Amino acid sequence: MDETIRVSESVTRKLDRYRRDGESYDDAIERLLEEKTAGxxxxxxxxxxxxxxxxxxxxxxxxxxxxxxxxxxRVEDDTQNTRT
Structure with missing residues (x-):
């Protein structure tokens, strides 16, 4: 069952920046949530x-x-090189 949610214009613009080619808003949100929680x-x-x-x-x-x-x-090499 699908559900409609309201988001502000600023959230829509942000999602537009993160959406990949051919990606729906739902796909983008799902991907972003997975990336955020993956680590x-x-x-x-x-x-x-x-x-x-x-x-x-x-x-x-x-x-x-x-x-x-x-x-x-590397520190030892740098120290020796500055002495010569």
Whole structure:
């Protein structure tokens, strides 16, 4: 069952800017709502097993360590280059 809702002219203009080619207002609103909620903070809580969560934590830790190591190396290179 379809339902009609009223929106202001300013909301209509905003929707017109966000609508893609061939997209209805309904399609645009649905897509925008999905995009907005897709990254909600609590999405995914309780969906990973402990092993999966530990694996992701470990990968993030390793990534952070590699990033910090690269930063230190660049600082050291920059320091050496300014001395010569």
């Amino acid at each position: 909600a903070f609590d999405d995914g809580f309780g969906r990973w097993s402990n092993e999966e969560a530990d694996s992701v934590r470990e990968a993030r830790r390793n990534s952070k360590e590699m990033r910090n190591r690269r930063i230190r190396e």
